[in-house]
Amino acid sequence: MMQVQKPQDAYVQVNEVQWQDFPEQFHTGGVKWKLLHVSPEFGIWTVMFFCPNQSILRSHIHHGPAEGYVFDGILELRGGPEKGGALCIKDGYLYEATGAEHEETKMLADTTFILQMVGPITWLLEDGTQLNQTWFDAQNLWNQQTR
DSSP, rough: OOOOOOOOOOOGGGGGGGOEEOGGGGEEEEOOEEEEEEEETTTTEEEEEEEOOTTTOOOEESSEEEEEEEESSEEEEETTTTOOOOOEEEEEEEOTTTTEEEEEEEEEEOOOEEEEEESOOOETTTTTEEEEHHHHHHHHHHHTOOO
C-alpha cells in the first residue's frame, strides 16, 4: 500500500525572520529578502523583499504567474506609466502573467513587498547570460544563508 504524504502547514512570524542579502547578480542597490514558504507540490515560492530607494531588480521572465502586495514604497514596473508600464504604490497589488518578460523594476522609495511565484524565473544578467531560479534554488540559497 502506497502512503501519501500530506503537505506541511506553515506559519511564519515575519518580523522574527532575519533579512538576508539577495544575490547581487539579480539586483543593484542592496536588496534584501526573506523566503517565507515553498510549496514543492505546486512549484510555488513566497518571498518578501526590502529594496532601498533607487535599487533595481534586473530584467527577468516569469514562467508562471506571480502575485504580490506592496506594503510600503513605490515599484516602477516596466519603465513606469510613460513607457506603458505602471507604478505600484503602498497598499498596491500586482500580478505578473505567465510569460511576462520585463525590463528592470526600479524602486522610487524604500520599498517592501511580498511576491508569490509559481514556477521559475529567468534572470537576464548584466553580462547577457540567463539564469533560472526555482523554488528549489531559493530554498537552497536560504538554507545556506541562514545556517
